[in-house]
Amino acid sequence: MNFRVRPVTRLSGTVEVPGDKSISHRAALLGALADGVTEVQGYLEGEDCLRTLTAIQMMGVDVTRKGPGHYRIAGVGRNGLTEPADVVDCGNSGTTARLLMGLLAGQPFWTLMTGDESLRRRPMKRVVEPLSRMGATIVGRADGGRLPLAVRGANPPRAITYDSPVASAQVKSAILLAGLRADGSVTVTEPAPSRDHSEVMLSAFGVPLERSERRVTLHPAPLRATSVQVPGDISSAAFLLVAGALVREARVTITGVGVNPTRTGLLDVMAAMRVGVTAAPAGGSGTGERMAALTVEGGEPVGTTVAGAFIPRLIDEVPALAVLAAAARGTTEIRDAAELRVKESDRIAAVKRELGKMGVRAEERPDGMLIPGGQRFHGAHVASGGDHRMAMALAVAGLVADGETVVEDVACVQTSFPTFVDLINTLAGGPAITVGA
Numbered sequence: 001m002n003f004r005v006r007p008v009t010r011l012s013g014t015v016e017v018p019g020d021k022s023i024s025h026r027a028a029l030l031g032a033l034a035d036g037v038t039e040v041q042g043y044l045e046g047e048d049c050l051r052t053l054t055a056i057q058m059m060g061v062d063v064t065r066k067g068p069g070h071y072r073i074a075g076v077g078r079n080g081l082t083e084p085a086d087v088v089d090c091g092n093s094g095t096t097a098r099l100l101m102g103l104l105a106g107q108p109f110w111t112l113m114t115g116d117e118s119l120r121r122r123p124m125k126r127v128v129e130p131l132s133r134m135g136a137t138i139v140g141r142a143d144g145g146r147l148p149l150a151v152r153g154a155n156p157p158r159a160i161t162y163d164s165p166v167a168s169a170q171v172k173s174a175i176l177l178a179g180l181r182a183d184g185s186v187t188v189t190e191p192a193p194s195r196d197h198s199e200v201m202l203s204a205f206g207v208p209l210e211r212s213e214r215r216v217t218l219h220p221a222p223l224r225a226t227s228v229q230v231p232g233d234i235s236s237a238a239f240l241l242v243a244g245a246l247v248r249e250a251r252v253t254i255t256g257v258g259v260n261p262t263r264t265g266l267l268d269v270m271a272a273m274r275v276g277v278t279a280a281p282a283g284g285s286g287t288g289e290r291m292a293a294l295t296v297e298g299g300e301p302v303g304t305t306v307a308g309a310f311i312p313r314l315i316d317e318v319p320a321l322a323v324l325a326a327a328a329r330g331t332t333e334i335r336d337a338a339e340l341r342v343k344e345s346d347r348i349a350a351v352k353r354e355l356g357k358m359g360v361r362a363e364e365r366p367d368g369m370l371i372p373g374g375q376r377f378h379g380a381h382v383a384s385g386g387d388h389r390m391a392m393a394l395a396v397a398g399l400v401a402d403g404e405t406v407v408e409d410v411a412c413v414q415t416s417f418p419t420f421v422d423l424i425n426t427l428a429g430g431p432a433i434t435v436g437a
Contacts, residue, residue: 003391003407003421004434005398007379011250011298011427017237019044019069019230020258021416023289025052025095026173026201027228028063029103031073032056032081033180034205036225038073043230045069047415048093055100058084059107075225078181083109090115090147092344092386092415095170098127101151102174105136106181108155114148118386123342124149127174130162134178134186159184166339167312169195169262172216176202179218187217194312195262197289201228204287229285231258236417237294238266238317239392242324243424244296245275246400252427253295256282260289265306265313266321267294273301273328303330303373311337319393322351326360327400328373335368344412345387354382354394358401379403388412392420395433399424410435 019042029052031038043049045068053071057063060082062074081103088111090097097115101124104111114120125145128138135154138144159182164171167190176198179186193213203209206224210217237254244252259267259279270277276299279292301324306314314321318340325332340347352364359378363370379401384391391410398405413420421433 001409001411002436003395003410004436005395005405005407006432007401007403008247008399008428008432009249010429011244011247011252012429013427014253014255015240015423015426016255017232017240017257017423018046018417018419020233021046021049021235022095022169022195022197023201023230023258024049025099026197027230028052028056028073029099029177030201030205030223031075031225032059032061033078033103034075034223034225035077036075038075038225038228040071040073040228040230041069043069043071044233046418047091048096051089051091051093052096052100055088055096058086058088075223078222081107084111087112087114090119092116092119092412094119094122097124097147098170098174099177101127101131101138102177104151105131105134105153105178106157107153110150110152112148112150118344120147126166126168126171130160130171130175131178133160133162134158134182136178157182159186161187164188164190167192167194169198173198176216176218180207180220182220185217185219187215189215192309192312193262195260197260200260200288226287228287231285231289231291232256233416234258234263234266235316238320239396239420240423240427241266241270241277241294241296242320243396243399245270245299245301245324246327246396248298250298251295253293255293256291257294258285258289259292262313265310266317269304269306269310269314269321272304273324275299275301301328303328303332305333307335315339316389319347319351319389320396322355322362322369322371323393323397325371325373326355326362326375326377330373332371332373333368335365338367343387345385345390347387347390350385350387350390354390355397357382358397358405377401379405381406381408383408384410384412386412388415388417392417399432
């Protein structure tokens with residue numbers, strides 16, 4: 001499946017992006033472990049999050065779809081999950097794999113986990129190591145570092161204090177999920193703050209936590225079912241924000257977007273680049289997540305430096321940011337982002353290679369890239385490499401190119417942003433992107 005992208009001169013309108021992927025995964029997993037029925041509104045019905053729902057159903061949790069994005073999850077409590085009768089296939093979802101591994105590390109049965117070709121290449125050792133310290137048995141390829149993996153949980157898991165070498169919400173969340181059945185309190189410290197959706201939602205489900213900027217301690221306790229409103233995904237909104245910043249005649253508003261401070265690094269960087277983005281508060285999700293309507297207008301961005309603590313707050317937005325940087329006035333440097341090399345693709349190499357096909361120069365570095373500004377995009381044939389965020393970033397570049405752009409291998413977009421094409425075409429007032437074989 002390919003995108004054919006034609007350049008546009010105008011984007012205008014108000015749209016709503018699908019639910020946040022990170023929050024949707026967590027709502028499903030915590031709802032499964034809760035006592036009682038959890039109602040989830042705004043659940044992301046992309047392939048990744050549907051994999052998580054299938055996984056909990058395989059462990060005996062009743063899940064009912066009440067309407068678009070509306071799910072009823074009948075929790076079975078911390079001790080009520082049952083051994084799945086078949087292999088749990090996580091598809092392309094690293095979040096499903098790593099968070100589910102944490103949940104399973106506290107369950108007294110065996111589970112076999114696998115994923116698609118891309119996920120089977122991605123590193124799991126960073127999660128396996130602390131979960132093994134908690135007493136879980138995890139065996140598989142590459143000395144337990146690659147899927148497929150077999151997991152047998154500890155009963156109960158050992159309480160630990162873990163100093164994570166990386167600022168990773170997935171590592172932290174896996175340990176906290178295992179810690180829900182631990183024999184004592186579990187503490188995780190990080191070198192920099194990472195996404196805190198797990199902490200926010202655990203608190204909403206009644207689990208006692210102690211938190212500081214880089215440290216969280218969980219005290220095991222039963223989870224109380226609750227109602228969850230999933231905000232719009234800021235990582236999806238990023239593509240519309242960058243498109244709105246690049247198209248000269250643009251005014252785009254995205255309503256109901258989650259603006260958790262651990263996720264708004266792109267908004268801060270766009271402000272530093274002098275892009276006109278405004279955020280109008282729109283209340284909360286009911287579980288502690290902030291929401292806002294974001295509006296962007298076309299302008300003349302300038303280059304900047306993105307590094308350090310900014311990186312965990314915008315790691316998924318770097319492909320879109322790279323497109324913005326290439327068109328900005330001045331040079332943009334991105335560093336401390338080696339994590340990009342172990343995403344769905346090596347995004348540092350992919351940005352250089354694929355934007356290079358569009359005539360854009362970028363210098364690849366071990367932990368980031370240097371992108372000269374003031375460059376023009378030329379229509380070209382480019383490839384996503386099966387990476388949903390690369391596919392959408394390249395499509396956005398195509399909107400401001402000087403000819404038609406064809407983006408190959410775009411079925412992956414369904415994992416996180418199934419309405420991407422529809423929303424772009426709505427804002428463009430016509431078929432800026434068409435989908436074909």
